[in-house]
Each structure stands twice: as C-alpha cells, then as structure tokens.
Amino acid sequence: MENQKSSSSLKAVIAVLAVLLVGSLVYIFKMTSDADVVKTELKTTLTEKESVMKDLQELKSTYDAAIAENTSMSDELIQERDKVVNLMSDLSKSKGDVASMSKYKTQFIALQGNMKVLMAENEGLKKQNTTLTAQRDSTVVVLGETKKNVEALTGQNEELAKVVEKGSKLTVLNTRGSAFKLRSSGKQIETDKASRADALRVSFTIAENQIAQSGDKTYYVQVIDSKNNVVGDKKTETFGDNTLTYSFATNVKYENKTVTVSQDLKGKNFEKGNYFVNVFDKGELVSKTSFTLK
Structure with a gap:
C-alpha cells in the first residue's frame, strides 16, 4: 500500500x-x-x-x-x-x-x-546683380564715348542722366507685417503673441515718381507662416511660366504721389514663429519683410 x-x-x-x-x-x-x-x-x-x-x-x-x-x-x-x-x-x-x-x-x-x-529668392538676387552689373558697365562705356565725341552736349547728358536715374519704375518700401487683437469695442491692439492675434496687418508705401505712368496698380501680397503655409485667400495667379499663390491682392489708384497701402488678414489659431511677407508687382518680387509671433 x-x-x-x-x-x-x-x-x-x-x-x-x-x-x-x-x-x-x-x-x-x-x-x-x-x-x-x-x-x-x-x-x-x-x-x-x-x-x-x-x-x-x-x-x-x-x-x-x-x-x-x-x-x-x-x-x-x-x-x-x-x-x-x-x-x-x-x-x-x-x-x-x-x-x-x-x-x-x-x-x-x-x-x-x-x-x-x-x-x-537668393538666386533671383544674384541674377539681378549680374544684370545690373552688366547694365552699369554698358552704360559707363556708352557715356564715355558720348563724352569724348560730343562735349557740347555735356549739360544735356547730365540732365538726361538724372531723368534716367529716377526711372519710371515704382518703388515699394517700408513694408511691415504685424498682428492685432480685436476688442469687442472695435479697438485694435498690436500684439506679438500668436495666441492673442485675431488679425495680421500688412502695410507698405509706394514712393512718389513723377515720370511713372499713373493709374490703377495691382499688387499681390503673400504671407507665409512658420509652417511654410500661405495665410489668407490662398488664391493663385499665373504670370508667364510662373504661378503665384498669394494671401490677397490690393488695387491702388496711383497718381504719381506717395501712397500708403494697409490691409488686414483676419483669422485665428495663428502659428508661432517667423512670418515672411512678400509684395509682388505681377510676378516680380518688389519688397519683402518678416515678423515673429511668440
């Protein structure tokens, strides 16, 4: 057992x-x-x-x-x-x-x-510099020959040089980008905080030019946020072989006098970081700036 x-x-x-x-x-x-x-x-x-x-x-x-x-x-x-x-x-x-x-x-x-x-943009600037250098060198040669051959026209040439120097092309300057908080009263307060911003404002100045052609001018403004997104309307326009995506277009009645342009882009949840503002005359970049939202 x-x-x-x-x-x-x-x-x-x-x-x-x-x-x-x-x-x-x-x-x-x-x-x-x-x-x-x-x-x-x-x-x-x-x-x-x-x-x-x-x-x-x-x-x-x-x-x-x-x-x-x-x-x-x-x-x-x-x-x-x-x-x-x-x-x-x-x-x-x-x-x-x-x-x-x-x-x-x-x-x-x-x-x-x-x-x-x-x-x-950098390549574009390099090409512009190359073109300007070539034009400058060509102008120096032409003026040198003219001075040698036609001394009697020196005074007229100086006046003509001043006119050519002014140029007929409009100059865009003082471009600025900023953000604003909109109060219920309608008052706008500038801010650098992305969380407080209700609108972005872009402003720029078209300089006086007496020999430029007056009339209606259209400028295309592109605002790019820190995520490389175009802010605003995001409309597109084609100029030759190039297509431009822009935030808004603004029409200006130019009468050969200095004029300031300002327009707001309303929105919310704006990204923090650097914003780039580019102003185009048709397909040509004529001014740019940047600003930062914290």
Missing part, C-alpha cells in the same frame, strides 16, 4: 516538474522573441536618426555656401542656418525613439521648405 502511495506521489511530482519545464521553455522563447523585436526597432530608429542627421548636414552645407556669397539676404540665411544647427544638436542628444524621430522628421521637412523659398 505504501509503495502505491509512494509511486503516486512520485508521478505527481514528475507531472508538476514537467509542467514547470514546459512553462519555462515558453517564457524563455517569448523573452527571446521580444528581445529580437526590440533590437530590430532600435536598429531601425538609429538608421533613421543617421539619415535625418545627414539630411540636416546637407541643409547646413547649402546655407553655408549661400552665406559665403555675401548677398543682401545673408542675415535671413544665417537665421535659418542657426535653426538647422540647433535641430542637429537636439537630434544628437535624442535617444532616437520612434516618437522623437517623427518629430525631427517633421521639423526637417519644414526647414527644407523654408530653404527652398530662400534659395529661390
């Missing part, structure tokens, strides 16, 4: 040990699989981190090359380059997890968009 009890107890112990062994094997297999998944995810995020860092380095190199050319846009280029450098610093300190990499990719895309706009 005792032998039967002993045999039953032994079988029970063996069964329990067998169950524990199977459970241990299943647990070890799961832990190994989970570790492999973690290693794979970590390797992927590290690769993405290296890729984004490489893209940011190329972006910085593009800005460095443009800044070295010392154009009138150098300050704006330096400001955007510093943003890239700061993002590179943040990225190098990050752990490279999936959530943070998604954030860095989004910020890189925004910076890349700003770079394309600034590079296009």
Whole structure:
C-alpha cells in the first residue's frame, strides 16, 4: 500500500516538474522573441536618426555656401542656418525613439521648405546683380564715348542722366507685417503673441515718381507662416511660366504721389514663429519683410 502511495506521489511530482519545464521553455522563447523585436526597432530608429542627421548636414552645407556669397539676404540665411544647427544638436542628444524621430522628421521637412523659398529668392538676387552689373558697365562705356565725341552736349547728358536715374519704375518700401487683437469695442491692439492675434496687418508705401505712368496698380501680397503655409485667400495667379499663390491682392489708384497701402488678414489659431511677407508687382518680387509671433 505504501509503495502505491509512494509511486503516486512520485508521478505527481514528475507531472508538476514537467509542467514547470514546459512553462519555462515558453517564457524563455517569448523573452527571446521580444528581445529580437526590440533590437530590430532600435536598429531601425538609429538608421533613421543617421539619415535625418545627414539630411540636416546637407541643409547646413547649402546655407553655408549661400552665406559665403555675401548677398543682401545673408542675415535671413544665417537665421535659418542657426535653426538647422540647433535641430542637429537636439537630434544628437535624442535617444532616437520612434516618437522623437517623427518629430525631427517633421521639423526637417519644414526647414527644407523654408530653404527652398530662400534659395529661390537668393538666386533671383544674384541674377539681378549680374544684370545690373552688366547694365552699369554698358552704360559707363556708352557715356564715355558720348563724352569724348560730343562735349557740347555735356549739360544735356547730365540732365538726361538724372531723368534716367529716377526711372519710371515704382518703388515699394517700408513694408511691415504685424498682428492685432480685436476688442469687442472695435479697438485694435498690436500684439506679438500668436495666441492673442485675431488679425495680421500688412502695410507698405509706394514712393512718389513723377515720370511713372499713373493709374490703377495691382499688387499681390503673400504671407507665409512658420509652417511654410500661405495665410489668407490662398488664391493663385499665373504670370508667364510662373504661378503665384498669394494671401490677397490690393488695387491702388496711383497718381504719381506717395501712397500708403494697409490691409488686414483676419483669422485665428495663428502659428508661432517667423512670418515672411512678400509684395509682388505681377510676378516680380518688389519688397519683402518678416515678423515673429511668440
């Protein structure tokens, strides 16, 4: 009888040990699989981190090359380059997890968009400078020959040079962008806080020009927020091969006198950061500025 009890107890112990062994094997297999998944995810995020860092380095190199050319846009280029450098610093300190990499990719895309706009403007300025230099050199040659051959016309040439210097092209200056809080009383209070802004205001001045053609003039104003989105109407106009997306168009009755233009863009939930304001005469950029909302 005792032998039967002993045999039953032994079988029970063996069964329990067998169950524990199977459970241990299943647990070890799961832990190994989970570790492999973690290693794979970590390797992927590290690769993405290296890729984004490489893209940011190329972006910085593009800005460095443009800044070295010392154009009138150098300050704006330096400001955007510093943003890239700061993002590179943040990225190098990050752990490279999936959530943070998604954030860095989004910020890189925004910076890349700003770079394309600034590079296009910079190239335009370089072409304008090249054209102006060629025109200046050509003018110097023509004036030199005229002076040699027609000394008697010196006085008339000086007067003519003054007229040509004035030019017939209108000059747009004092371009300014700002934000306003609208009170229930109708009073407008200027603010630099994005959360308080109810409207953006763009103003600019068209200078007096006595030899310019008077009449109705149309200017297209483009306001771009920190997310590289055009604020306002977002209408488009085609000029030759180029298409312009603008915030609003304003018509001005020009009578050869100085005139100031001001228009508001009402809205809400304005983005924080830098805003760029561009004023176009048809497809030509004639003035620009920027402002910041905190």
